[in-house]
Amino acid sequence: MKLFIYQHCPFCLRAQMIVGLKSLPVDIDIIMEGDAETPTRMVGRKVVPILQKEDGSYMPESMDIVHYLDSKQAPLVATGTVDAAIEAWCKQVSKSAFNLAVPRFTKGDFAELATPQAREAYRLREEKAFGDLEQLIADTPALLADVEPQLAALEPLVAERDTIDITDFILFPVLRSLTIVKNIHFGDQVQAYLARIAGATGVSLLTEQAM
Ligand SMILES: N[C@@H](CCC(=O)N[C@@H](CS)C(=O)NCC(=O)O)C(=O)O
Structure with missing residues (x-):
């Protein structure tokens, strides 16, 4: 899997957190600021983070990515409701x-x-x-x-x-x-x-x- 991010982006950080926490086999890739073409080709708009899943399909939305990656390896950590x-x-x-x-x-x-x-x-x-x-x-x-x-x-x-x-x-x-x-x-x-x-x-x- 591949995770497309900006390094400064707090939403991207959420996805990086679960990758690091679980040592998941996910490559981190940078999308350059100003590059609208790459994310638009993937998910139809200029946004990060984007996860490219095992089947090649793309998933935007940081918390969706967190839950998807969390589900790949037990135990679940991104559980409960936000305090x-x-x-x-x-x-x-x-x-x-x-x-x-x-x-x-x-x-x-x-x-x-x-x-x-x-x-x-x-x-x-x-x-x-x-x-x-x-x-x-x-x-x-x-x-x-x-x-x-x-x-x-x-x-x-x-x-x-x-x-x-x-x-x-x-x-x-x-x-x-x-x-x-x-x-x-x-x-x-x-x-x-x-x-x-x-x-x-x-x-x-x-x-x-x-x-
Ligand atoms: N709801 C989205 C928000 C993501 C978001 O706003 N990302 C910013 C980067 S920090 C973005 O892609 N902005 C659009 C742009 O690069 O022009 C999520 O949680 O993933």
Whole structure:
């Protein structure tokens, strides 16, 4: 099987998590930003992640891919329902978190941005979705002032988590996205959570390229 992703993409990360967690025989392939033709040929629109299954057919939608891959090898891990408090937390933090992460993604070291054309295509895509990206970078102190208290409020919620279930496929991609923000303060519990899930899934954090 083959999984087509962007390395920065939080939805793609969900699929990468299950591949890594279960050591599944799935090749990871990058679709370049700006390449609409490849995903459109596969699933009729420009989107990632896309899984190419054993029979050659294509499946979009991150959580569908997670459940499909999870079913390939017992025991199931992406089970249960998403923890309501964590789901609410993700919704509440999402706008500010991605206002912090996305302008940095556009400047980041990701394979899908390896050519100037691809990087510019991505910058334009995100500018359309998020507005002036340089202004968002300038707004970092205000955005951090919103996100950091929310990260502090997450501490007791992650402290009680010690296995991996469906909730982590929602929460971890949001937190991993925030690791690209230089000097953001994660509390001890969130830091331990990030390290635990990254270790279990083999997914790298973005701390080394934080900016
Ligand atoms: N509901 C989809 C959302 C996937 C999604 O929005 N992916 C973004 C990348 S982060 C995308 O493909 N955007 C369209 C584009 O590249 O133009 C899922 O969960 O897989």
